Amino acid sequence: MNTAMNGTNEVLVDCQSVWKIFGARAQAAVKAISERGLSKKQVLQDFDCVVGVSDASLQVRRGEIFCIMGLSGSGKSTLIRLLNRLIEPSLGKITVKGKEIARLNPGELREMRSRNIGMVFQSVALLPNRTVLENAGFGLEVRGVAKDERNRTARAALEKVGLGDWTSRYPKELSGGMQQRVGLARALAADPEIILMDEPFSALDPLIRRQLQDEFRQLTKSLGKSAVFITHDLEEAIRIGDRIAIMKDGVIVQVGTAEEIVTRPADDYVSDFVAGISRIHLVKAHSVMRPVAEFKAAEPHCDVNALLRTSPEADIAALIDLTMQSDRDAISVVENGAVIGVVTIRGLLRGVAGTPTAA
Amino acid sequence: MDISTITDTFDSWTDNALGWISDNGEWLFDSVRAVLEGTYDGVLWLLQLAPFYVIAMIATLLGWRLIGAFAGILAGLAMIFCAVMGLWSETMSTLALVITATILALLFGIPIGIVAGFVRAFDRFLEPILDLIQTMPPYIYLLPAIALLGYGAATALVATFIVAMPPAIRLTSLGIRMTPHEFIELGQASGLTPWQMFTKIRLPFAIPSMMAGVNQCLMMAFGMVVIAGIVGSGGLGETIYSAVRTLDIATSINAAIAIVILTMVLDRLTQSVARRTEGDAR
Numbered sequence: 228m229n230t231a232m233n234g235t236n237e238v239l240v241d242c243q244s245v246w247k248i249f250g251a252r253a254q255a256a257v258k259a260i261s262e263r264g265l266s267k268k269q270v271l272q273d274f275d276c277v278v279g280v281s282d283a284s285l286q287v288r289r290g291e292i293f294c295i296m297g298l299s300g301s302g303k304s305t306l307i308r309l310l311n312r313l314i315e316p317s318l319g320k321i322t323v324k325g326k327e328i329a330r331l332n333p334g335e336l337r338e339m340r341s342r343n344i345g346m347v348f349q350s351v352a353l354l355p356n357r358t359v360l361e362n363a364g365f366g367l368e369v370r371g372v373a374k375d376e377r378n379r380t381a382r383a384a385l386e387k388v389g390l391g392d393w394t395s396r397y398p399k400e401l402s403g404g405m406q407q408r409v410g411l412a413r414a415l416a417a418d419p420e421i422i423l424m425d426e427p428f429s430a431l432d433p434l435i436r437r438q439l440q441d442e443f444r445q446l447t448k449s450l451g452k453s454a455v456f457i458t459h460d461l462e463e464a465i466r467i468g469d470r471i472a473i474m475k476d477g478v479i480v481q482v483g484t485a486e487e488i489v490t491r492p493a494d495d496y497v498s499d500f501v502a503g504i505s506r507i508h509l510v511k512a513h514s515v516m517r518p519v520a521e522f523k524a525a526e527p528h529c530d531v532n533a534l535l536r537t538s539p540e541a542d543i544a545a546l547i548d549l550t551m552q553s554d555r556d557a558i559s560v561v562e563n564g565a566v567i568g569v570v571t572i573r574g575l576l577r578g579v580a581g582t583p584t585a586a
Numbered sequence: 587m588d589i590s591t592i593t594d595t596f597d598s599w600t601d602n603a604l605g606w607i608s609d610n611g612e613w614l615f616d617s618v619r620a621v622l623e624g625t626y627d628g629v630l631w632l633l634q635l636a637p638f639y640v641i642a643m644i645a646t647l648l649g650w651r652l653i654g655a656f657a658g659i660l661a662g663l664a665m666i667f668c669a670v671m672g673l674w675s676e677t678m679s680t681l682a683l684v685i686t687a688t689i690l691a692l693l694f695g696i697p698i699g700i701v702a703g704f705v706r707a708f709d710r711f712l713e714p715i716l717d718l719i720q721t722m723p724p725y726i727y728l729l730p731a732i733a734l735l736g737y738g739a740a741t742a743l744v745a746t747f748i749v750a751m752p753p754a755i756r757l758t759s760l761g762i763r764m765t766p767h768e769f770i771e772l773g774q775a776s777g778l779t780p781w782q783m784f785t786k787i788r789l790p791f792a793i794p795s796m797m798a799g800v801n802q803c804l805m806m807a808f809g810m811v812v813i814a815g816i817v818g819s820g821g822l823g824e825t826i827y828s829a830v831r832t833l834d835i836a837t838s839i840n841a842a843i844a845i846v847i848l849t850m851v852l853d854r855l856t857q858s859v860a861r862r863t864e865g866d867a868r
């Protein structure tokens with residue numbers, strides 16, 4: 228729905244049935260999979276190959292922040308490395324900005340990587356022989372940007388991540404979390420259209436982490452960038468992502484908005500993930516409201532036009548606030564000037580508890 | 587045909603071959619000789635430009651900057667001691683030989699090592715050759731050198747060059763190959779050209795290993811330069827050689843002490859440079 232607000236549905240990154248299999252006999256394993264449909268376990272047994280990513284399909288649209296989450300070893304890093312061809316897929320097709328990346332020649336691939344797809348690494352990878360400023364300006368240096376301009380941009384990026392005073396230090400003088408922020412600044416300074424981020428905030432303390440999450444989201448949105456963001460923290464995925472893909476053993480088991488994933492988990496694995504998540508900011512009025520006709524039938528004396536009004540996108544927290552202000556037990560949901568449903572206290576309780584909505 | 591005739595034939599073949607090479611390649615060996623001796627003379631001229639106390643001061647300064655004040659003073663005193671023993675000009679000749687041979691060995695060894703670092707097949711091809719060079723007794727290399735270049739500094743330089751090159755090749759190649767994978771990925775993901783990947787990523791990570799190669803190269807050169815006294819290299823090696831022949835034990839011990847001093851000073855200096863670059867890289 229965020230992409231709808233940005234007014235475009237252009238797909239920037241398109242991944243179609245992509246597989247990555249590691250091991251000496253990967254080719255034979257690929258053949259067996261496409262012919263006989265072997266499972267990950269069988270591939271490991273029969274071919275001694277590890278399936279890193281299995282039949283993954285996803286689309287990242289312009290302006291979208293797409294989160295990938297899953298447990299350790301579920302193939303997140305492998306999947307993101309396939310998107311800029313740091314590793315070649317064993318099977319499947321990946322298209323970035325309408326170009327199939329497996330077909331790019333070395334020059335075109337370099338151009339694509341240095342201008343269009345930035346990357347923040349899980350291992351950070353700051354060059355130890357360069358200062359923080361020189362590290363942050365690395366992407367620009369590679370593109371041949373003049374030193375003055377490069378340093379100005381790098382300094383601005385470092386200030387955004389709160390490291391403006393550390394420009395002349397060396398990476399080893401910084402803590403793990405600070406190094407991660409330099410890694411982020413390096414990607415921001417290069418100003419790519421698409422940023423691939425592999426657990427960029429994992430070493431940060433909760434406070435600064437939250438601040439960076441919000442700032443990152445706001446920054447990407449205001450600049451109209453797209454991002455693929457890996458995390459193993461569902462709260463982070465919900466906070467940052469427009470859509471979330473959940474991975475398990477190399478398979479994408481569900482893709483959807485935070486609300487869809489929390490309210491309608493695809494399987495037990497996903498429900499386990501979402502079990503502890505507070506729904507108060509996720510569940511929206513449109514999924515807990517009762518249709519007007521049904522409400523009128525149950526409460527014939529109540530005039531829906533006299534109730535307090537809200538939009539279909541209002542979350543449970545906002546609905547509770549409104550209910551507290553009102554002397555009635557219901558709120559009407561209005562879209563384009565017309566009442567499309569009514570949220571009752573029962574509906575609110577159901578939304579908070581997470582039981583499937585009847586209405 | 588008995589064994590001795592076989593060996594005789596073999597010997598006469600080698601003699602003939604060497605004779606043929608030195609006759610027909612005369613212009614080549616003459617020019618090699620001229621270049622080597624010219625470089626050596628140039629380096630020696632530079633070293634002798636300054637009186638001994640200036641060199642001692644430079645040693646003090648370098649030791650102080652690179653290692654510490656105490657090491658610096660020791661280095662300076664050590665150099666003065668060489669002069670006090672009356673062996674200053676021999677010490678400088680030896681230093682000139684070592685420096686020339688080391689520069690030559692690095693000039694060839696580093697590029698060869700870089701190529702070996704990138705091309706696995708070339709590295710595998712070099713490996714047994716380097717092993718062979720390093721297992722043979724070093725004075726072996728004096729023989730072909732003296733046959734082709736004659737008595738003097740050029741022969742000493744060539745033999746020293748051969749002995750000193752293997753560690754430079756090995757450690758350069760190792761350094762190039764050891765670039766951590768995550769930084770290779772960083773380079774790829776940033777869209778580096780192969781040349782940028784080499785200069786901005788691989789080379790900086792290889793420098794500590796290359797500096798260790800420079801240090802080892804220098805040490806090998808010291809060892810060989812002494813042996814090369816036999817072929818009239820000049821310097822401390824020749825002093826020891828002739829002192830031993832005339833049973834002049836005192837002089838030979840003095841010269842040996844001067845060599846040890848020179849070796850230690852240069853070893854410590856280059857080692858500390860190597861360690862510094864390592865500190866930068868990790």
Ligand SMILES: Nc1ncnc2c1ncn2[C@@H]1O[C@H](COP(=O)(O)OP(=O)(O)OP(=O)(O)O)[C@@H](O)[C@H]1O
Nearest residue numbers: 249277278279298299300301302303304305306459
């Ligand atoms: N180069 C490789 N060679 C062989 N197997 C690999 C390689 N890289 C990854 N794998 C395997 O692929 C699977 C997925 O690994 P991946 O690094 O993508 O996990 P991840 O989801 O990023 O985990 P984490 O959260 O711990 O970073 C693992 O089973 C791993 O062992």
Ligand SMILES: [Mg+2]
Nearest residue numbers: 303304349425
């Ligand atoms: Mg990972």
